[in-house]
Amino acid sequence: MSFEPFAPPPRILMGPGPAAVDPRVLAAMSHALLGHLDPVFLGAMDDVREMLRRVFRTVNATTLAISGTGTAAMEAAFVNVVEPGDNVIVGVAGYFGARMAEIARRCGGRVTIVETAWGTPVPAERFQRALAEATGPVKAVALVHAETSTGVLQPLDDIVKLAHDAGALVILDAVTSLGGVELSVDAVEGGAGVDVCYSGSQKCLGSPPGMAPITLNDRAMEAIRSRRAPTPSFNLDLVLLERYWGRERAYHHTAPINSLYAMHEALRLVLEEGLQARVARHQRVHEQLRRGVEGLGLEFLVDAPHRLPMLNALRIPEGIDDRTVRGRLLAEHNIEIGAGLGPLAGKIWRVGLMGYSAREENVARFLTAMRIILGAPRMSRPRRPS
Amino acid sequence: MSFEPFAPPPRILMGPGPAAVDPRVLAAMSHALLGHLDPVFLGAMDDVREMLRRVFRTVNATTLAISGTGTAAMEAAFVNVVEPGDNVIVGVAGYFGARMAEIARRCGGRVTIVETAWGTPVPAERFQRALAEATGPVKAVALVHAETSTGVLQPLDDIVKLAHDAGALVILDAVTSLGGVELSVDAVEGGAGVDVCYSGSQKCLGSPPGMAPITLNDRAMEAIRSRRAPTPSFNLDLVLLERYWGRERAYHHTAPINSLYAMHEALRLVLEEGLQARVARHQRVHEQLRRGVEGLGLEFLVDAPHRLPMLNALRIPEGIDDRTVRGRLLAEHNIEIGAGLGPLAGKIWRVGLMGYSAREENVARFLTAMRIILGAPRMSRPRRPS
Numbered sequence: 141m142s143f144e145p146f147a148p149p150p151r152i153l154m155g156p157g158p159a160a161v162d163p164r165v166l167a168a169m170s171h172a173l174l175g176h177l178d179p180v181f182l183g184a185m186d187d188v189r190e191m192l193r194r195v196f197r198t199v200n201a202t203t204l205a206i207s208g209t210g211t212a213a214m215e216a217a218f219v220n221v222v223e224p225g226d227n228v229i230v231g232v233a234g235y236f237g238a239r240m241a242e243i244a245r246r247c248g249g250r251v252t253i254v255e256t257a258w259g260t261p262v263p264a265e266r267f268q269r270a271l272a273e274a275t276g277p278v279k280a281v282a283l284v285h286a287e288t289s290t291g292v293l294q295p296l297d298d299i300v301k302l303a304h305d306a307g308a309l310v311i312l313d314a315v316t317s318l319g320g321v322e323l324s325v326d327a328v329e330g331g332a333g334v335d336v337c338y339s340g341s342q343k344c345l346g347s348p349p350g351m352a353p354i355t356l357n358d359r360a361m362e363a364i365r366s367r368r369a370p371t372p373s374f375n376l377d378l379v380l381l382e383r384y385w386g387r388e389r390a391y392h393h394t395a396p397i398n399s400l401y402a403m404h405e406a407l408r409l410v411l412e413e414g415l416q417a418r419v420a421r422h423q424r425v426h427e428q429l430r431r432g433v434e435g436l437g438l439e440f441l442v443d444a445p446h447r448l449p450m451l452n453a454l455r456i457p458e459g460i461d462d463r464t465v466r467g468r469l470l471a472e473h474n475i476e477i478g479a480g481l482g483p484l485a486g487k488i489w490r491v492g493l494m495g496y497s498a499r500e501e502n503v504a505r506f507l508t509a510m511r512i513i514l515g516a517p518r519m520s521r522p523r524r525p526s
Numbered sequence: 527m528s529f530e531p532f533a534p535p536p537r538i539l540m541g542p543g544p545a546a547v548d549p550r551v552l553a554a555m556s557h558a559l560l561g562h563l564d565p566v567f568l569g570a571m572d573d574v575r576e577m578l579r580r581v582f583r584t585v586n587a588t589t590l591a592i593s594g595t596g597t598a599a600m601e602a603a604f605v606n607v608v609e610p611g612d613n614v615i616v617g618v619a620g621y622f623g624a625r626m627a628e629i630a631r632r633c634g635g636r637v638t639i640v641e642t643a644w645g646t647p648v649p650a651e652r653f654q655r656a657l658a659e660a661t662g663p664v665k666a667v668a669l670v671h672a673e674t675s676t677g678v679l680q681p682l683d684d685i686v687k688l689a690h691d692a693g694a695l696v697i698l699d700a701v702t703s704l705g706g707v708e709l710s711v712d713a714v715e716g717g718a719g720v721d722v723c724y725s726g727s728q729k730c731l732g733s734p735p736g737m738a739p740i741t742l743n744d745r746a747m748e749a750i751r752s753r754r755a756p757t758p759s760f761n762l763d764l765v766l767l768e769r770y771w772g773r774e775r776a777y778h779h780t781a782p783i784n785s786l787y788a789m790h791e792a793l794r795l796v797l798e799e800g801l802q803a804r805v806a807r808h809q810r811v812h813e814q815l816r817r818g819v820e821g822l823g824l825e826f827l828v829d830a831p832h833r834l835p836m837l838n839a840l841r842i843p844e845g846i847d848d849r850t851v852r853g854r855l856l857a858e859h860n861i862e863i864g865a866g867l868g869p870l871a872g873k874i875w876r877v878g879l880m881g882y883s884a885r886e887e888n889v890a891r892f893l894t895a896m897r898i899i900l901g902a903p904r905m906s907r908p909r910r911p912s
Contacts, residue, residue, distance in 0.1 A: 350782030
């Protein structure tokens, strides 16, 4: 036997996700298994469904958790909605927008990319132009709410309105935003409302990776039900998944039992804290980080109005080696932060403050570690005993 | 707050899966999270990869665990291998064979179904005929090793040889068989060897559901790499997944961290026990069950030579109500067994003995409970104090 028991070191997870999870979530996850058709387990699925509705702020019947990662949920959105030949407009200002476009293309969509520089949100006018220039109807307009690769919060309302005026469905990637910034899937309180919205478990919702919430309104489900051919993905077929999660309980796959336990407890924690309080906490901790890194002379990639609280893209100062800093953070301080992706590789650090990781003590430890590594002067000197 | 903490009752899982898992697996799963690019986590992925090779008995480079359920792994096999217009021959003698055919069709395959009655294996001659009658080359021959819906062990060698002689790839569903009966993916010791083989975590491997091992040999990967168009599934693209699991570590998705911890410990347990000893244990416990249920007057659906040890399909006796028995087993004895699917609904019970659930004490408790419920005479009367 050459394989040692696995004993992970105690990391402070301040990368782009997964975030740390509350010990209550780990405890819930380690309960012994139930069968996936056990009435007690089905009750937990119902709870998760209802809690997800509250977190998404929707009354959508079709609200469930995909048994897979955020990427699976992204694919579920496109592979169900987009049929070969459909026009799809995708906003791309980062890695995950580009991934949406790639997936839409693989579904056979005629994809128009609406681009802007990484680090800025896509202006509504670009979508307006793409909608105006489209030949034939546009099936869907897709955009990323919180672009994890850049730390940009994408304003939604104008774009959603333009898309709906053109008869298109709106697909929103809320993997990083859900539970960390304001988001309402349904059109309430002046918000625009989106037709398809998916997220991940491991960011601001505070559960381990492996399940991915998704919600679709009747208009989106109607478009899916009236497809010319069934979706090429049996595994992600939302008509079948709805029959499995709904009253029919029609067998589709074996749910990841313990991941659902974890999600159940994570959602309970979200609702206990309250959505508004949770959003406020993410903002408060972000402000703490902002003050600290500005004190260290670091700059944000993103202009203040468009910054995400839970994903802070910091420019790597001239002359500082990216890998050395991240390596020392991990090796000497057990702190993980993220590297830049694509054109931002080597140019930014991504500091995540998500879910259970969004805590003041984490920010304090990160700032202390960075002061040591960057050799910056201490903010306050240790007092000598008088 | 109307959502109560989730406290699952202590079930004895003797259904078609998920099976119970060793407490060591639950303990491993509840370790705090690491980042998915943390070197320590990448080391655990490497371990899992190597342990999976030993369990699959293969040297295939492309051996990894899909971040999804067994259904995702099934879809991964077909959506990568099968291109639109490809001839695919699928053996169908149960629910999961039928699912393979459905998925192959959704991939655009020209599917020929080779059928036989549920409860029997598909004869090699049927495959031989289908191969002979095919117009044009056959891309793949697909079959289910252990048909979970019927309890049949499908003999492989003749069919694999026929398929290979015809130049077709062999796709094998080993969701229920891997770790519970003899299986060698590579052609060794007289075994035929298969080109693509996938499994699930929650059956005889003894891990919770949510990850699904898959292995492909060079011939299969070469067929995938020379596709005319990329697979429609980005999420299950095995070329990308291999780049993620391999040395390149190219980001593809966020691995389900804790599920991989669990798989790591489950595979360690498999190798500690030894594959042969594990197979022997499944057989021994199956024999114990067989003697017991025969004593109760119950009959197997499947003839002895083709019975699976880990999935026992028992005919429901005339005049006995399926739901009542399963309901009482669960409510009064905390024992879960499975119902029949499709044409076997109401006609069989499926008694699973998989992984950590394959234990003599479980069989004993099941037999005791069945004696009480079916009103059969006790095997031995309780002794009075003398």
